[in-house]
Amino acid sequence: MSTLGIIGSGNIGAAVARLAVAADIDVVIANSRGPESLTDLVDELGPHARAGTVEEAAHAGEVVVLSIPATAYSTLPDGLLGGRTVLDTGNYYPSRDGRIPELDSGQYNQTQLNQTHLPDAALVKAFNNILAHHIPQLARLSGAPDRSTLPIASDDPDALAVAADLIDRLGFDILDAGSVSETWRFEPESAAYTQIYLADPTVPLKTYTSAPAAPVSKDTLRAALASATPVDVAGRTY
Numbered sequence: 001m002s003t004l005g006i007i008g009s010g011n012i013g014a015a016v017a018r019l020a021v022a023a024d025i026d027v028v029i030a031n032s033r034g035p036e037s038l039t040d041l042v043d044e045l046g047p048h049a050r051a052g053t054v055e056e057a058a059h060a061g062e063v064v065v066l067s068i069p070a071t072a073y074s075t076l077p078d079g080l081l082g083g084r085t086v087l088d089t090g091n092y093y094p095s096r097d098g099r100i101p102e103l104d105s106g107q108y109n110q111t112q113l114n115q116t117h118l119p120d121a122a123l124v125k126a127f128n129n130i131l132a133h134h135i136p137q138l139a140r141l142s143g144a145p146d147r148s149t150l151p152i153a154s155d156d157p158d159a160l161a162v163a164a165d166l167i168d169r170l171g172f173d174i175l176d177a178g179s180v181s182e183t184w185r186f187e188p189e190s191a192a193y194t195q196i197y198l199a200d201p202t203v204p205l206k207t208y209t210s211a212p213a214a215p216v217s218k219d220t221l222r223a224a225l226a227s228a229t230p231v232d233v234a235g236r237t238y
């Protein structure tokens with residue numbers, strides 16, 4: 001893969017873009033406000049990066065990182081990501097996204113709901129279970145003894161393999177967490193969600209955004225995924 005499209009230039013989109021340019025991958029990054037608003041970010045990212053429209057990022061290459069709020073999926077143009085492997089970083093936070101009945105009822109998990117908005121894309125759930133500021137703290141070259149592991153899940157084996165290769169180049173080992181129906185195991189409140197990358201997992205939630213990270217091995221992540229129990233999405237208050 002030579003060029004990565006990134007839709008969403010916020011905490012996660014920008015963090016992934018920084019890893020990509022460091023790995024000599026060209027990036028076309030987009031947000032909702034248009035390329036002019038991304039001047040500072042692409043200046044920081046350097047010659048491997050350029051800002052584009054959402055359509056330009058979607059068509060930049062075979063793989064797209066989609067890192068937008070839950071409510072934005074339904075606003076994307078029909079067919080935008082058709083035929084693309086899409087690394088979907090999304091989580092559902094009712095305090096930000098409002099209540100989404102299909103998620104509260106358990107009809108879908110978030111990735112399944114996103115797939116209904118993007119029927120022609122091959123979704124891979126990725127980068128959703130790690131805090132944005134932990135991404136640069138934990139990324140390591142392949143083979144580093146303290147490399148961390150990220151879970152990925154997809155119903156498309158080819159897309160899963162493409163995502164695994166990309167994430168390895170970006171700085172993480174990966175663990176196949178199964179089909180999209182299993183992604184609740186590493187969504188908010190689950191055992192394999194963001195707290196597993198905290199150096200001190202007992203720190204209060206309100207300090208998460210400044211708390212340092214510690215590496216997570218494949219075995220640790222595997223055990224967390226296996227121990228996860230379904231969460232009460234309808235009862236989520238944040």
Ligand SMILES: NC(=O)c1ccc[n+]([C@@H]2O[C@H](COP(=O)([O-])OP(=O)(O)OC[C@H]3O[C@@H](n4cnc5c(N)ncnc54)[C@H](OP(=O)(O)O)[C@@H]3O)[C@@H](O)[C@H]2O)c1
Pocket residue numbers: 007008009010011012013030031032033034054067068069070072075076089090091092093127128129130131132133
């Ligand atoms: N923050 C974390 O630590 C974290 C960790 C794991 C997963 N996540 C999840 O990853 C997703 C992104 O989180 P974030 O923290 O990076 O969010 P964020 O900082 O708020 O950034 C969201 C980005 O999405 C863009 N966007 C919104 N609607 C769009 C649209 N219709 N078309 C194109 N771009 C659009 C925004 O564009 P503008 O800048 O122009 O508004 C912004 O660049 C969320 O679902 C979040 O729950 C976040």
